[in-house]
Amino acid sequence: MGSIKIFFITIFSGLLIASGLSASNVEVTSSELINNAKEYDKKEVIYSGEVIGDIMKRDEHAWINISDGSNAIGVWIPFEETEKIGFTGQYKYKGDIVKITGIFNRACSEHGGDLDIHAKxxxxxxxxxxxxxxxxxxxxxxxxxxFIIAMSLSLVIYSKKL
Incomplete structure (x- = not known):
């Protein structure tokens, strides 16, 4: 009886550990993506941060940059999804905080080898x-x-040289 209990506890623990190691559908930071790019390559990830810069439309898609405070990652997104974005981070604005679900590419063949996320x-x-x-x-x-003092002194010095 005791060995069966230990067997099931071991199996259950192994399943929990294995499910935690999967790179699919986990929320990650930009540092984790950059430092462990091979591990996350071509896997679905969840990445959150502030939309910064401009929304750059390209046919039916658009590029947006998402910063989590450490780094910014380019996200390739269907253009209609960008309509949800109200503000992008700039000098006068704090950008929307978003959660992106998509496929991470450490060297995207579609976009010249850039590291990016193709958002779903x-x-x-x-x-x-x-x-x-x-x-x-x-x-x-x-x-x-x-400024007035500096201009006055400049005029005095200039007039003495003449």
Whole structure:
């Protein structure tokens, strides 16, 4: 009786461990993808991060860049899926946080050997927003005063040389 119990525990533990080692359908970081590219190559992965830069339309697809804070990875996505994206990260905007499910390619033959993900789906996790930037009026006034002083000194030096 005890050996049967141990047998089933061993089998169950082995199945749990083996399912955890599969690269398919696991959420990964950009560092994991870059450092373990061979392991994840041609496998389905889940990758999350901020949409940054521009959406670059190419026929029925588009390129988007997703940054997880460490690196950015190019994602090849059906163009109609990009309509879900409200904001892309730029100076004035925080981009949408998305979850991409797709096939990882360490050297994509379709795209000149680039490392990329061919997305099957995109899910918006958090909407982006406009970043409000306040002007530092004290800094602005100090800059104007320093500019006037520098111009005055330049004129004095220039007039003495003539």
């Amino acid at each position: 789906s995109i899910e918006i996790i958090e909407r982006g927003y406009e970043i409000k930037r306040n002007i530092n009026f004290y800094g602005l006034i100090a800059g104007i005063v320093l």
